[in-house]
Amino acid sequence: MTETPYNPAPQAHPGLHVLALFEGLKGLLALIAAASLEVLGPQPLRHLIAVLIAKFNLNPVHGTLPSLLDAINPGAVHLAVAVVSLYAVWRLIEAWGLWRAKAWASWLGCVGTAAYLPLDVYALYRHHGWHTWTVLVLNLIVVAVLARDLVKRHASAS
Template structure:
């Protein structure tokens, strides 16, 4: 029993049968690697947005409008071309950077078997599930089915981790 621990249990791992060693949780490590990859890609994308700026993005949208013979003055693509500016690119880059940083933080926590990271991952994966199921119903196929299956596995692994902790 360590000093300050309630009933002899460490606050991070209150259940006596939970192994606090991060190496005892390979499922968390797999999810952590995926989250780290998503986070790194998002941070790279945010950096790319900042480095490119609005001009190449506007040019790309104009190419799409010309290629698909869309109305350059009306419609979603015309709105997008007009909406791209320095402020909107900075805002998009900041949002993508925050998304990436959150995934990197979650990956760090999962790698170290932190309960807050299991909560974060479980809740965020569960939030995506209704949208994934909707996509599967509207656009059935093996990709949509794989996305639903992967998210269900992630929720199950993280939920099982939380139940073992009794949190």
């Protein structure tokens, strides 16, 4: 009896399409965030942080929020826009590759998502709650689906 080779066509692995849509949505949201940040500039962020400091009666000189307030300037906003834009392009390219069932996209997604897992575990240790568990479980599912695709590809190539 011969085994049929693994065919990662869209109908053979609907998980890739689901992940492609998920990654594409993340890329689109990141592009919207980058464009919004570029258009609005640093002033709305500075105002929001000042309001938070006043609302919670925080020390306006020392602490995380005042330090963040000092760090927000036009140069920092442009750098943040560049980083978020690169992230968005990365996610959109990955989504395109997953939709087309490309092996490189499965590698990109699997390795990229697996890199978040230690941070997810640390976050779970520091801030255990349903939201932290949800992120960890979603990332584990993404890694499992993509790793399954890669293992099936490798097995069919052998």
